[in-house]
Amino acid sequence: MNLSARLLSIANKVNQSSNIIDIGTDHGYVPIYLCEKNVIQKAVASDVSKSSCDKASKNILEHSQDTRISVIKSDGLNSIDTMGFDTVVISGMGGKLIGKIVDDSVDKFSNIEYLIVQPQTDVEYVRRKLHDVGYKITDEDIVLEDEIYYNIIVGKKGNEIYEKEIEYLFGKVLIDRKDKMLKSLLEYEIIKSRDIIKLLNESKTENAMNRINNINKYIILLDETINSILIKEGLDECFM
Numbered sequence: 001m002n003l004s005a006r007l008l009s010i011a012n013k014v015n016q017s018s019n020i021i022d023i024g025t026d027h028g029y030v031p032i033y034l035c036e037k038n039v040i041q042k043a044v045a046s047d048v049s050k051s052s053c054d055k056a057s058k059n060i061l062e063h064s065q066d067t068r069i070s071v072i073k074s075d076g077l078n079s080i081d082t083m084g085f086d087t088v089v090i091s092g093m094g095g096k097l098i099g100k101i102v103d104d105s106v107d108k109f110s111n112i113e114y115l116i117v118q119p120q121t122d123v124e125y126v127r128r129k130l131h132d133v134g135y136k137i138t139d140e141d142i143v144l145e146d147e148i149y150y151n152i153i154v155g156k157k158g159n160e161i162y163e164k165e166i167e168y169l170f171g172k173v174l175i176d177r178k179d180k181m182l183k184s185l186l187e188y189e190i191i192k193s194r195d196i197i198k199l200l201n202e203s204k205t206e207n208a209m210n211r212i213n214n215i216n217k218y219i220i221l222l223d224e225t226i227n228s229i230l231i232k233e234g235l236d237e238c239f240m
């Protein structure tokens with residue numbers, strides 16, 4: 001099975017011989033791919049929606065007929081026994097929903113060594129959530145697919161807090177690595193923010209002025225992050 005760049009990046013974060021639970025699996029492609037490649041020993045492909053569970057079951061039958069994948073209809077981890085599993089994947093959902101799924105079943109994560117998340121929104125919130133529930137952020141990637149930037153974040157059991165706001169906003173791992181895709185994302189965010197300011201400037205309402213103030217503060221953080229990466233490396237060309 002060929003995965004999209006986003007799903008491939010998620011799948012590549014799963015360790016050899018893992019036992020995974022893919023929450024909100026929908027099509028089930030990640031567990032199917034990982035079984036095909038013999039990366040994992042077993043998987044639960046789970047979704048709150050019956051039609052998504054049916055879709056995953058159909059795809060499993062069509063692609064691999066793999067008996068190592070069980071499909072379970074569940075709201076988050078509510079109907080899933082996590083014993084015997086070490087990795088949870090939650091991808092393609094809003095960051096707040098990912099946070100809620102984790103909060104609703106925090107006890108069930110006690111044996112989950114790795115939590116791999118790909119939030120569609122609220123990435124800063126998700127980084128803070130990982131730290132709040134006892135995961136260190138050990139790896140991150142940014143993938144550009146169909147002109148959308150996606151963050152993939154790997155949490156490993158352990159304690160950690162970041163000191164700077166920009167580390168939660170844009171990812172300490174990415175900043176430290178002087179990640180090329182992070183630089184591209186930050187530059188895109190600056191252009192987008194300036195375009196929004198231009199539009200808001202036309203309206204002149206109090207609400208518009210407040211939004212401009214907030215966007216300007218955000219641009220300062222974007223600049224600070226770009227500069228901190230450049231200062232660390234010295235040369236723009238040295239981005240990975």
Ligand SMILES: C[S@@+](CC[C@H](N)C(=O)[O-])C[C@H]1O[C@@H](n2cnc3c(N)ncnc32)[C@H](O)[C@@H]1O
Nearest residue numbers: 023024025026047048049052074075076091092
């Ligand atoms: C956009 S799809 C993402 C599918 C896949 N994980 C991916 O990254 O491509 C989001 C899926 O999450 C499921 N979902 C939403 N809330 C959920 C919850 N509370 N528990 C389990 N699945 C949920 C939806 O039914 C949907 O199939």
